[in-house]
Amino acid sequence: MSHPRAPGLLRKISFRRGLTLTIMTMGFFTLALIVLMGRFYQQLVIDAEQQTLSNIIAAESDQVMHALAEDVRQLGLDIQSDSGVRQAMLNRDSAALSAELANQFRRYFVTASVVRLESIIALDKELSQLGSVTRDGKAGSNATICPKLLEKAQARQGSRRLQLLSQTCLNGNLFQHQVLIPAGLAPLGYILIVSDPAHNLQTLEHHLGRPIEIYRNDGSLLYRSPAWQDAVLNDDILLAEHRLSGDDGSDGISILAQGTLHANHSKLGEIQYIVLIIAILATIATMIAAHYVTRKIIIEPLQVLVEQLRRSDAGRRITDKAPDNLKAICEFSELQELYDELQDIALTDPLTQLPNRLCFERRMEDLFESMRNEDDHHALCYLDLDRFKEINDSCGHAAGDLLLQQLADLFRKQIRSVDTFARVGGDEFALLLKHCSPSDAMRMANQIREAVENFQFLWQNKQFNVGVSIGVVPVSSDSGSIARILSLADASCYIAKQQGRNQVHLHQDVINTDMSATAF
Secondary structure (H helix, E strand, O other), X not given: OOOOOOOOHHHHOOHHHHHHHHHHHHHHHHHHHHHHHHHHHHHHHHHHHHHHHHHHHHHHHHHHHXXXXXXXXXXXXXXXXXXXXXXXXXXXXXXXXXXXXXXHHHOHHHHOOOOOEEEEEEEEOOOXXXXXXXXXXXXXXXXXXXXXXXXXXXXXXXHHHHOOEEEEEEEOOEEEEEEEEEEOOOOOEEEEEEEOHHHHHOOXXXXXXXXXXXXXXXXXXXXXXOOOOOOOOOOOEEEEEEEEOOOOOOOOEEEEEEEEOHHHHHHHHHHHHHHXXXXXXXXXXXXXXXXXXXXXXXXXXXXXXXXXXXXXXXOOOOOOOOOOOOOOOOOOHHHHHHHHHHHHHHOEOOOOOOEOHHHHHHHHHHHHHHHOOOOOOEEEXXXXXXXXXXXXXXXXXXXXXXXXXXXXXXXXXXOOOOOEEEEOOOOEEEEEEOOOOHHHHHHHHHHHHHHHHHOEEEEOOEEEEXXXXXXEEEEOOOOOOHHHHHHHHHHHHHHHHHOOOOOEEEOOOOOOOOOOOOEO
């Protein structure tokens, strides 16, 4: 005779008690996991703080290098316009030219330590050295040019030789910033300004509000803040590094900044303690809620069913009417209209009602996406109003705003429906011409230029004329990145201004023989 098997241990535990034990086990496991993962979270916080500081160093370094490039560009323009320098270049008198260049070290940018000049080099039209002088006053002994910069300059032809070229590179064991500036519109030659970026990067100590160190690529120290602390002796020191490389890919200089971990450690401990308390409270609340829900949804209905079965006769069916389902209808039309309106506001310039810079960049991204699947030609025009500042300063901002609004209406009449005309700055506009050849782009740009030239602005019985300088850049699948195209368009617009304003300048990678001039 077989005996019935005794129920297992788990079957002896009630449903409610089993649910409680399950929730408690999960809660204890969660608490243990929080404690064990605390160290990992702490390291993640430290790594995130370190990465954030590195990103800040990188961003501030870019700002410093951009400011250095602007200062050196202005210094180079001043030097190339010096009559003594130009005359010495015409005479090809190396001694006189070196003497004139030595005088340039007494300019404001150098004497005020805005720029730390290493050398100034004068080159002829064939990029052969005519004369040079270094910071120590020696003529030409240590003055060398970045090889990549020289290659780029030698490869240029036609009007492209009027463009400024800049390069950061490792020259010997020195990390340098070099700018090549043409001397004159029909260049007599070129002036090469060589500066030391490490001098300007020392200002990062002030911008970051933290002590810094700057090292060469060979590990030699260039600068150390007086407040720099030894990380070996202080465990609360956070050290972040950013390596600044040359434009040619060469190793540049390393910038290190120090932060403190004391506040982070303390805050992390507080957060971990709060998380533990929240986890305990959440576990208790989950247990209470689970008991309540289990009682209302499972236990009580089962108890009712058991009582009904006990009172029922054999074979009687027990039915229960289910509650009616409720339908909720959501109307999204008003929400969609609000979304469309907000999106339109976000992508429109409030003054001119033209697309703004964000909208224009999105259109550029869409155009680049479409060029992956089709081989077509487009064009980008960058427009900068001439004499706008004079009207704005003399008549007030109200006159300037009205002028921009009237010019916006004028621009709308000049473009096709497929094109995008946007306001990207105070008095700067951009025009994206789709399915447009370079010759057609030049025709449309000159058409806009002539319309602005013939436009007369009236303000308080006074009549004003304005002009516009336009840079045109062809766009195709081989044009490179959006940032490069925008940069080329801005540079072409700058050349148009340098050529006398109210001009159109076409950027071309290869100069066509049937188009001898790119400015109109």
